[in-house]
Amino acid sequence: MNALPPAQTEVFSALLDDLRLERKPDVRTGEIDTSYYTDENWFKQEHQQLFAAAPLVIGHSSMLQKPGDHFVHDHSGKPILVVRGKDDQIRAFLNVCRHRGVRLSNADGVANTPSFVCPYHNWIYALDGTLSKVPLQSECFPDLDKSCHGLKELPLGECEGLLFVSGDPDASINLQQQLGPIQDDFKAFRLGDHVFFRESVTTKKANWKLIIEAFLDGYHVVRLHRKTVGPMFLDGVAKSQRSGDNIMSVVARQEFERALELDRNEWDLRRHASCAFFLFPNTTIIVHPDYISYLTLFPTAANETICVHGCLIAEAPRDEKAAAHWERAYNIIEEGVFQAEDLFVCEQAQIGMNSGANDKLLFGSYESSILDFHHIIAEKMGPYTPASG
Ligand code: FES
Ligand SMILES: [Fe+2]
Numbered sequence: 360m361n362a363l364p365p366a367q368t369e370v371f372s373a374l375l376d377d378l379r380l381e382r383k384p385d386v387r388t389g390e391i392d393t394s395y396y397t398d399e400n401w402f403k404q405e406h407q408q409l410f411a412a413a414p415l416v417i418g419h420s421s422m423l424q425k426p427g428d429h430f431v432h433d434h435s436g437k438p439i440l441v442v443r444g445k446d447d448q449i450r451a452f453l454n455v456c457r458h459r460g461v462r463l464s465n466a467d468g469v470a471n472t473p474s475f476v477c478p479y480h481n482w483i484y485a486l487d488g489t490l491s492k493v494p495l496q497s498e499c500f501p502d503l504d505k506s507c508h509g510l511k512e513l514p515l516g517e518c519e520g521l522l523f524v525s526g527d528p529d530a531s532i533n534l535q536q537q538l539g540p541i542q543d544d545f546k547a548f549r550l551g552d553h554v555f556f557r558e559s560v561t562t563k564k565a566n567w568k569l570i571i572e573a574f575l576d577g578y579h580v581v582r583l584h585r586k587t588v589g590p591m592f593l594d595g596v597a598k599s600q601r602s603g604d605n606i607m608s609v610v611a612r613q614e615f616e617r618a619l620e621l622d623r624n625e626w627d628l629r630r631h632a633s634c635a636f637f638l639f640p641n642t643t644i645i646v647h648p649d650y651i652s653y654l655t656l657f658p659t660a661a662n663e664t665i666c667v668h669g670c671l672i673a674e675a676p677r678d679e680k681a682a683a684h685w686e687r688a689y690n691i692i693e694e695g696v697f698q699a700e701d702l703f704v705c706e707q708a709q710i711g712m713n714s715g716a717n718d719k720l721l722f723g724s725y726e727s728s729i730l731d732f733h734h735i736i737a738e739k740m741g742p743y744t745p746a747s748g
Contacts, residue, residue: 365540365543365544366541366543366544366607367628367634369600370598370600370607371609371618372623374596374597374598374609375615375618377596378616379619384724384725386724387724388721388722388723388724388727389721389722389730390722391720391722391743392719392745393718393719395568395745396566396568396661396720397661397709401661401743402566402658402660402661405658405736410657411526412527414525414530414532414534415524415526415641415655416521416523416655417451417523418441418522419521419553419669419671420449420522421520421555421671422555423442425471426443426444426445426447427473427486428469428470429443429470429472429486430469430470431465431466432524434655434665435657436657437513438454438455438462439454439513439524440463440475440510441522441524442486444486444487445486445487449522451512451513452488452511453510453528455511456477456482458480459479461477461479463477474491484509488509488512489506490506490508493505512528513526513527513528514528516533517534519550520671521545521644521653538638539602541636548646553650553651554671554672554675555669555670555671556671556672557670557686557689558668559667559668559693560667561666561702562664562665563663563665563666563702563706564662564709565662565663565706565709566658566664566709566712568733568736569708569709570654570656570701570705571641572726572732574635574637574643574645574654575606575608575637575729576726576729577595577598577608577610577728578595578725578726580592580597580610583701584696587691587695590613591612592611592613593616595725596610597610599727601728601731601735605636605637606731606732607635607636607637608636609628609633609634610633610635611631611632612630612632614630617631618631628646629647633647637732639735640736641657642656649672649688650671650673650688651670651671652671652692653667653669653671654666654667654668654669668693668697670688
């Protein structure tokens with residue numbers, strides 16, 4: 360019996376019914392002010408209300424294989440240090456020395472260390488963040504209580520290997536509540552058994568919401584991607600479903616029609632469709648036939664966004680040939696599809712938006728999950744009004 364991902368199976372099943380009964384999607388259209396994507400004041404409010412304390416995906420636990428493995432993450436605007444301790448626990452800290460604030464680690468990618476030594480005056484921190492040594496302490500800081508000067512810890516949560524960190528030390532993380540049934544889908548896709556292969560970081564001149572929209576859009580797939588992955592998909596056979604603050608979506612591949620003749624336990628969601636999970640506010644997990652992508656967005660201005668695209672594979676490459684295979688598979692999506700097509704049109708749309716040609720953007724029935732995304736934002740921030748600019 361196949362362990363089918365529960366929530367995605369529901370969407371897949373509904374999509375098959377649509378196909379069988381030749382049902383068209385309910386007509387659902389909407390329009391959004393273009394200034395929603397260019398207004399710096401609104402952007403500051405978004406950053407404060409949606410990002411500052413939110414648990415954001417910053418990597419996968421497989422990046423940190425052994426005690427002392429660590430990486431830094433600066434894209435959210437907070438200097439974050441993530442490390443696996445001697446007790447095997449992964450913790451996140453502000454990457455800031457408690458003496459006079461110097462940055463502790465400048466690791467490029469994943470590095471290993473037995474402890475963190477501040478370069479300025481060599482205060483030393485253990486892997487669990489405790490301050491273990493202060494040079495010349497009895498002369499310089501006779502009254503200093505080391506136990507009160509450990510690194511400032513940040514809330515961290517893990518779901519199937521995905522590491523979520525909040526930049527606010529006082530925030531709390533409840534992934535059970537935040538992810539709901541999507542956790543079961545991640546389990547079924549064995550996300551927790553995957554291993555980190557590589558990621559790329561690029562800065563795009565586009566509002567972060569435009570980029571989220573590109574991955575919720577069932578209308579563009581066979582058109583924008585006609586020279587790459589588009590021919591693998593059926594046109595307009597896509598469905599999505601809101602789940603709490605997240606959105607699950609399924610886009611049918613050419614093989615999808617064959618699923619009509621199969622029993623439920625023979626469905627292979629990865630072969631018959633492309634499944635994606637938008638995790639509010641800034642992450643999209645895309646399940647490709649052979650690996651899993653995570654795309655996390657860290658906006659820096661109304662018209663600028665840092666994009667991190669990571670690749671998770673089922674097992675670590677055994678040799679160079681296997682590594683070269685995964686490198687090619689990753690680049691087809693990263694360079695050929697994301698950069699050259701999806702992110703390219705997002706930057707083009709931002710230029711169009713800045714031109715003032717359109718007061719509104721229009722969304723049709725196959726773009727309706729984008730409207731769900733904007734409803735989620737409005738539930739948290741209230742409706743956008745151009746007057747905020
Ligand atoms: S600033 Fe870090 S030891 Fe002085
Ligand atoms: Fe796309």
